Amino acid sequence: MGDSVALDVLEHEHDVIRKAAAGMEALAARLESGRTVDVNLLNGVVEFLRVYGRACHQRKEEDLLFPALARRGVPSVGKPLGSLTFEHLKEWAAVGALAGAIRSYAAGDRDAPARVIALLREMAHFYTDHAWNESNLLFPYAARVLTPIDQAELLAQFEIVDREIGKDVVERLARFGEKLAEEAA
Ligand SMILES: [Fe+2]
Numbered sequence: 389m390g391d392s393v394a395l396d397v398l399e400h401e402h403d404v405i406r407k408a409a410a411g412m413e414a415l416a417a418r419l420e421s422g423r424t425v426d427v428n429l430l431n432g433v434v435e436f437l438r439v440y441g442r443a444c445h446q447r448k449e450e451d452l453l454f455p456a457l458a459r460r461g462v463p464s465v466g467k468p469l470g471s472l473t474f475e476h477l478k479e480w481a482a483v484g485a486l487a488g489a490i491r492s493y494a495a496g497d498r499d500a501p502a503r504v505i506a507l508l509r510e511m512a513h514f515y516t517d518h519a520w521n522e523s524n525l526l527f528p529y530a531a532r533v534l535t536p537i538d539q540a541e542l543l544a545q546f547e548i549v550d551r552e553i554g555k556d557v558v559e560r561l562a563r564f565g566e567k568l569a570e571e572a573a
Contacts, residue, residue, distance in 0.1 A: 394542035402519040409512040411568025416508040427494045440561040460533045
């Protein structure tokens with residue numbers, strides 16, 4: 389077992405999230421070309437963001453990784469942890485706005501497609517940038533600060549998060565995120 393077991397899990401989730409972000413761009417392009425998108429697929433994006441992005445992934449970072457780093461002396465306010473937590477909050481607000489825009493789209497509101505397009509793009513850019521910051525700046529730093537025992541403990545706690553959500557749910561949503569670009573085509 390490698391020493392970066394916990395960070396490897398988060399990195400894998402970032403891969404899924406990056407693919408889902410590409411899928412959100414593809415959905416936005418489809419709507420922009422005047423074609424319709426199945427409301428179930430759009431609601432699937434919201435579920436992916438809420439359950440996989442927030443309840444599964446961000447919770448592992450905010451509730452488990454960041455406190456573990458703070459215990460190793462990384463400041464919990466300011467950069468990097470305070471800023472990343474603030475970005476999570478902004479993402480969370482944008483998911484609520486997207487869910488609202490999708491409801492208007494489903495109701496046939498004429499202005500809704502433009503709002504759905506803008507929010508899908510905003511979320512896609514946001515997630516891509518945020519994952520880049522964590523993968524390229526935070527995780528290499530975390531890999532130096534955390535001990536192998538810290539990482540093993542985090543891995544066990546990550547397992548509990550997945551089990552609470554349901555491993556089958558997490559896997560289904562990961563596949564949804566990975567295949568979103570194909571579905572959107
Ligand atoms: Fe992350």
